[in-house]
Amino acid sequence: MAGTNAQIGTASAATKGQRRAMLAEFWYYFSQNRGAVIGLYVFVAIVIIAVLAPLIAPHSPSLQNRGSFLVPPVWETGGDWRFLLGTDAVGRDILSRLIYGARFSLFIGAVVVTLSVSIGVIIGLIAGYFRGWVDTVITRVMDIILAFPSLLLALVLVAILGPGLLNAMIAIALVLQPHFVRLTRAAVMSEKTRDYVTAARVAGAGNIRLMFRTILPNCLAPLIVQATLSFSSAILDAAALGFLGMGAQPPTPEWGTMLAEAREFILRAWWVVTFPGIAILVTVLAINLMGDGLRDALDPKLKRS
């Protein structure tokens, strides 16, 4: 019954402090999903770590400590308290590199998602709204892009543009963006036939208003989920490109690149491979959980009233 009380509370407060009430309502629905809250906490922690990296990290990420190559983590025999998670083959502190790597991963995710969402949504909106030959051309092109294995296409693009973090991000954005086009197009097509869109048109709304104000907000729920999933798959793809030597170049402390450098020590020094892998896993999982909760909270159709 606490649920219905909170509902009534948020509804009556809406007329007064609208912004605050909306936030409270959002948080109420978001917090219903325990996994999402845990995901959010982990994600916030990663963001804080990334922002405060120079203060938190015990060492410089590129400082090579001579004489302490491949030092195991502290709890292993031979561990050193100076290097909590051990060092890599050239004596760099893994913990510091992971902390700085969080910056790169979040940066990659944010840039790739912004790029692919903004481009994909606009193209999809145009295709779904105007239909006709515009739609045919757009969907065919997107089908062609989707027909390639995504990592392979990104690899080809990076090969053309030249290796490097920025080019890798552009390539990944290009590979991820057809998903947004398709999703937006499908959602727009189904929403466009609804009566409320016709009603808005009868009230005199023009194409731009119908597209962006009336239809688009109602298509956001699947897009938000897809955006968070893309955030994590962008991190994964960037790590994969880094692993293949086509993404961030050494000595950048990017998690995928760290994995690539550690490849030859998999059997001898497990910590060099394991910790970057765990960092990627935890980040991706947290973001995916969060995306699920966001959908529940942002979609009025899923709300129980």
Add this chain to the structure above:
Amino acid sequence: MSDIVLETRDIVRDYHIGGGLFGAARTLRAVKGVSLKVEKGKTLAIVGESGCGKSTLARIITMIDPATSGELLIEGEKVDIAQTGLNAEMRRKVQIVFQNPYGSLNPRQRIADVLAEPLIINTDMPAGERRDRAMQMLLKVGLAPEHFGRYPHMFSGGQRQRIAIARALMLNPTLLVLDEPVSALDLSVQAQVLNLLADLQEEFGLTYVFISHDLSVVRYIADDVMVMYFGEAVEYGSRDEVFSNPQHEYTRTLFAATPRADIDSIRARVARREKARENA
């Protein structure tokens, strides 16, 4: 009072179907030359079974879809959206209320915004005045001030239909097209909404085109009745004429098929059934 608000002459609407991989394209004529006239302040009811072209006609009258041929005159002015487009002035004159109250409100708009949107688009009224106008209209259709900030999913079907009616009236239209406005509502709510419509018609001098398949509702609200059958207007006349002396075969079938719920007919039916049981 002989102001003709709406007049149509031989409205025809074709739909082109298919032309896919299998089977040739064909043309479906949904409305076959319908002519009608509605005077100011009157209600024309259009009756017919599903798929007979009622809603297509409603969309043409509301200027949502163009007619394939024929003329549409709103307050004596000729409208042809396929050729010349539509100016804001004409758009304001005709508004529509849809059948399904669950689909006709934007789920992401608060009621305040639903009602203010027509004003935002068509006028440059300041926000405060828009708010007052929206609130007045909300009260007029029988909802309370606390409903103002809520979302559509918090309302029942009848309340939503009231909101849809309020939205349609925000621009002071002269003609309101009601596309089966009470078919999705239960019986007691139907009566409330119909009474509301009758009150509003009187207050604003509105003209209604009321589309329905429910003859008892039509008998209650209509001045004139048109019966449509497979895209054709098979019967057109005043309510009393049509109900007392139906000319067309289909109209008679339609009347015979209406379930009767008055006390006498129920008694007669019960008596008949008992007699049949005794005989058996």
